[in-house]
Amino acid sequence: MIVASAHTPTLLPAVGAALAYGVAALLHNHASPHPPRLALLLAWLLHLLAIGAGLMTSEPRFGFGPALSVTAWLVLTVYGVEYHILPRLQPHWPLAALAAAAALLGAWFPGQPLQPSYGPLMGVHLALGIACYGLFATAVVHGWLLRRADKRMRAGIAQHQELPLLSLERLTFRFTQAGFVLLTATLIAGMFFGEQVYGRAWSWSHKQVFSAMAWLTFAGLLLARWRMGLRGKQAVRILNIGAALLLLAYAGSRFVMEVVLGR
Template identity: 55%
Template structure:
């Protein structure tokens, strides 16, 4: 935990972003749609400034909490775009709460300094990995909405509320497919060019991060194959998606959490 060393502007931006996110998260039932949208947009913008400050500061830092913060911001970006196409998409309060928690977590655990021996291509490699995190997180959010829609149908709730079940299912697998493509590219780059990315003396090794990443890749491949060949859908597909996403979360964020928080040493 390096909260005391965080620059004052970063602390102010982080607290402002968390507060803006908290408005639609805590007051969803009392706010007008326009007020909630403005608060969420303000939180998203301030969150982007926090991320830029952390990555462009001297020296730049990164770790499990900033990775989760970037992932939350990407999911909120996807939601903002989708809202223009699907106004009935209802996940604002949950995503606002996710954004508030993620930005505060990154303030408390800002990560470790990036290695000076790393290649200039390392940020691109990380960007691919974090983008795959974001896409799978978006798939998980849509799977949760799909499960909620199924439950509503079983209880004969208002059929006009939220997006249609088939639309949510289609979006879930589109995000999962895009995330799988980026995850494949990230793993391939890590396996083939690890020494170039991280500097001399850092060849690819079968550590916890690599093991969980490969396991998650296999689970997602199993899911997409089952969807294409056997038409998997509903609870079975959602359970497999959740399993793969949990393994992927453990791959980077989980391993870095153990190193930074439990063992208190840089990755």
Template identity: 55%
Template sequence: MILTTAPLATVLLFVATALAYAVPALGAAHLSMRASRSALWLAWLLHALVLSIGLFDKPARFGFAPALSVTAWLVLTVYAVESHLFPQLKARWTLAGLGAIAVLLALLFPGSPLHAMASPWLPLHWALGIASYGLFAAAVVHAWLMTRAEQQMRLAADSPSGIPLLTLERLTFRLVSAGFVLLSATLLAGWLFGEQLYGVSGWKWNHKTVFSVLSWLTFAVLLIGRSRFGWRGRTAVRVLYAGAGLLLLGYVGSRFVLEVVLERIA
């Protein structure tokens, strides 16, 4: 459902956040590294404020677009940490563009109101799930940078990411491993507290659960393949993309169909 009754101040804050992201996204070639990083920090802070308003709004809302917005913010948080460890990391314009799109989508599609009688375990379940989304999304960004770096190496050019290929690969799989732990905790919480969360014992077998379990199996295969058979390069990246795609379909895809295609409030 498209937002049409949001307070003007809220709309202006969303637009200001998107514009703050647009500065480093569109002006990356003309801004210094310091100016670009400062603009991205401002956008990150405004984005955090936008997310806080959404969480503490009455009634609180959630859906596919807010989930993407939180995921984008978490990816930028990972980037902020890594940029201190690896100042040469170059991904600001890409992440800023993704942030702007996510914020505008959350403005247009704020999701459905959360039920007042929802289980107290639901915030924990969602927090674990969204955190895993963020880590896997960050891993996908790193895998994309890794692929570009590999292509540039074949052309005897410098890495476009600014950091060595092997370092990118290690960072990618650390993110995958952390995301896998959180996804496992999310699925375990859904199994243990299924009756409190959804009124059924164990998992509620719907599209979200099926795609989430398939993505868990895919990431498990990726980590086993990496550990036992030394998977790397294109093979590892393709499996990572497949797992991330299945995970995206699990919540964001199903909610998008409900909210936009079928126009249901659920």
């Protein structure tokens, strides 16, 4: 049975963020770049407020909704920083629509309260895991941009104002490598410090199995890249498979537990 219950402290800023994201996307063709940028900045701040409202309370909650919300916020943050460093990186407003949906999901499905049995390292473990999600999600976005640029080049469409293919490829794999390092650290923390993290001994579960499968997929991708120079569509496909497995590891398992089973 699917049950949803909005978390009141996060609902108003999340709705405000979603509306501001929508305004930013609608204004992307405005004659002046300032209105969409201001709307996007407001959305980013309200989104951060919604995330903080769910965590900085006497009964902090976390689940698949907040996980997706924080991931989307991190992706926008990284992309925004890149956009200012690399002027030829084009803004892609569909990201604003995805962030709006993620902000609303985080408010409507706030997750279960964090258990008192969780150890003091749970915050560190969650931070590592969500940072890992954000880096791999950013890598997936760059992989999509890479495939899009490749198709445009093959179709003979001019790309003078866009980031070169090799630059997009380097960024994609740099984010993948950074995410792999954090994923490794997250798995090690859970495996060897499970009692301090979860308040109980570490054991295999759906989350651990999918996380291990994702780790093996990313390890294989990076090894093939290093030893055989794997690139292009095949590399992006493997990246997407690993990201999907990682998504199932936490967000997927929590969705089933919180929404479908109502636990």
